[in-house]
Amino acid sequence: MCGIAGTWSTLSEDARSRGTTSNGAVVGAMLERLSHRGPDAHGSIAVQVLDAEGARPTHRAHLGHRRLGIVDLHGGDQPLVHHDAALVANGEIYNAPQLRAELASSRTFGTSSDNEVILHLLADRGTAAVEQLRGMYAFALSVNGELLLGRDPLGIKPLYVGRHDGALIFSSELGSLPSGTHEVSAIQPGTIWSSHTGEHRYWDVPDPEPIPGTLDEHATRVRASLDTSVTRRLMADVPVGAFLSGGLDSSAIVALLRRHVDELHTFSVGVEGSPDLAAARSVADHLDTIHHEYVLTPDEIVDELPRIVRALESFDQDLVRSAVPTFFTARLAAEHVKVVMTGEGADELFAGYRYHKHIATDAALHADIRRSLAQLHQVNLQRVDRLTMAHSLEARVPFLDVDLIATALSIPIELRRPSTGGIEKAVLRKAVAELLPEAVVWRDKAQFDEGSGTADLLPELSTRIDLDADAYRAAHPDTALRSTEECWYHQLLVDGSEAPDVVLGSVARWTDR
Numbered sequence: 001m002c003g004i005a006g007t008w009s010t011l012s013e014d015a016r017s018r019g020t021t022s023n024g025a026v027v028g029a030m031l032e033r034l035s036h037r038g039p040d041a042h043g044s045i046a047v048q049v050l051d052a053e054g055a056r057p058t059h060r061a062h063l064g065h066r067r068l069g070i071v072d073l074h075g076g077d078q079p080l081v082h083h084d085a086a087l088v089a090n091g092e093i094y095n096a097p098q099l100r101a102e103l104a105s106s107r108t109f110g111t112s113s114d115n116e117v118i119l120h121l122l123a124d125r126g127t128a129a130v131e132q133l134r135g136m137y138a139f140a141l142s143v144n145g146e147l148l149l150g151r152d153p154l155g156i157k158p159l160y161v162g163r164h165d166g167a168l169i170f171s172s173e174l175g176s177l178p179s180g181t182h183e184v185s186a187i188q189p190g191t192i193w194s195s196h197t198g199e200h201r202y203w204d205v206p207d208p209e210p211i212p213g214t215l216d217e218h219a220t221r222v223r224a225s226l227d228t229s230v231t232r233r234l235m236a237d238v239p240v241g242a243f244l245s246g247g248l249d250s251s252a253i254v255a256l257l258r259r260h261v262d263e264l265h266t267f268s269v270g271v272e273g274s275p276d277l278a279a280a281r282s283v284a285d286h287l288d289t290i291h292h293e294y295v296l297t298p299d300e301i302v303d304e305l306p307r308i309v310r311a312l313e314s315f316d317q318d319l320v321r322s323a324v325p326t327f328f329t330a331r332l333a334a335e336h337v338k339v340v341m342t343g344e345g346a347d348e349l350f351a352g353y354r355y356h357k358h359i360a361t362d363a364a365l366h367a368d369i370r371r372s373l374a375q376l377h378q379v380n381l382q383r384v385d386r387l388t389m390a391h392s393l394e395a396r397v398p399f400l401d402v403d404l405i406a407t408a409l410s411i412p413i414e415l416r417r418p419s420t421g422g423i424e425k426a427v428l429r430k431a432v433a434e435l436l437p438e439a440v441v442w443r444d445k446a447q448f449d450e451g452s453g454t455a456d457l458l459p460e461l462s463t464r465i466d467l468d469a470d471a472y473r474a475a476h477p478d479t480a481l482r483s484t485e486e487c488w489y490h491q492l493l494v495d496g497s498e499a500p501d502v503v504l505g506s507v508a509r510w511t512d513r
Helices: 011-017 023-033 096-103 116-125 127-132 215-232 248-258 275-287 298-312 317-333 354-358 362-378 380-389 402-409 426-435 448-452 454-462 469-475 484-496 500-504
Strands: 002-010 041-050 057-067 080-082 085-093 135-143 146-151 160-164 167-171 182-186 191-194 198-201 240-243 265-271 290-296 339-341 394-396
Touching: 002 011, 002 023, 002 085, 002 135, 011 057, 023 041, 023 057, 023 167, 057 085, 057 135, 080 116, 085 116, 096 116, 116 127, 116 135, 127 191, 215 248, 215 402, 215 426, 240 248, 240 317, 248 275, 248 339, 248 426, 265 275, 265 317, 265 448, 275 290, 275 448, 290 298, 290 317, 298 317, 298 380, 298 454, 298 484, 317 380, 317 454, 317 484, 362 380, 362 402, 380 394, 454 484, 469 484, 484 500
Parallel strands: 240 265, 240 339, 265 290, 339 394
Antiparallel strands: 002 057, 002 167, 041 057, 080 085, 085 135, 135 146, 146 191, 160 167, 160 182, 191 198
């Protein structure tokens, strides 16, 4: 996992930038602010781009990369260059071995890096070939006089663009963009942007016809698809661990992962006496993992909250509450591994949230599931990416494999609908029932912040701070701040950002869902 940054400008724009700060220096400064995403190596390149006839230069690309070494530890530094093509990428391509074999007859690979597949695939087959990638990724590729910016189907890995001193500028995080950057937006999930042709969407959340079958039959399909997804995500030249809250979603991942990893490290955090700590310990004992846990204290949470909010790049109350345990779990995991698997996405796929019980019709529930999957990139996936990368840790999300999504969405909605007052995610529970203790399989749903105890603790902590919430809201009339707690997070984000306007303009809200 890594961080990328860069600029794209006409030669005249690039020349003008030297009167202030050169684009190369801007990229260098952004890479410094992205150092947590890639402490193992860094590199950059300036590429002069020729016109379509190859007769004269028209543009210059400055591409920068911070590396967290996961695959090809000794040969996979970036930028990756082949003839006139240059690539910086952030992510993992799980089907790289298959694509490499297909391309070997026409392309020469210089490394064993999975990311090099992106360079050769698109250079050889064109931009439409991005659909063949399976993984999580964001990339910038200068090839054939064109800049391409791409992002994986769900937006697991981030990529933002804007304008700065006349140049197009891009980065993995908002906080690395320099002051004065404007027209900032995210490259949307499942999208590739071309400097020649603009934006092209290559993937949407599927809407398949339901496949008939019983609950048990669909549970068997889900089990096979989830196992395949977990197996794909074992690709690494470093150890792989897992977050473990003791809830169904993370326990399912750990149970399947344990079948492939002899010495599996698992990680859990919570306040003293929180249900997650006890439940995770039970699952770890059952699965015989090497388990690590950490007990949170109120003082430590308050001390680290400015860093958490700054890393999260959001002040949304619900997102911050779940970011707190994610931050501390990632910190604990980073002491032992470089890669973890997490359970994000299961609630969206299998209608696991409480509000799903109150959606009146099957059609409305199915539509809401598809909508929430499409928006994950700006809420829970943003949380997972930012808070793990704050500790130079890569997080992989097996529930959000595109093949598993297609499998889950083809289950008749009446089998995914939670019964009123009853259990949710019955298909998933059935799929992993034989792998886990019965008490875990049928444990009531608790959100990460609830199970860890932070959902109750943070509102109470917000009453201790010296902040006049009414005055603060009046000073920010265009932001619907819901509580003293959210005012606190907003203040921390503003105070912790070098360019707060850039960050604040891109904050998504759970209440908008």
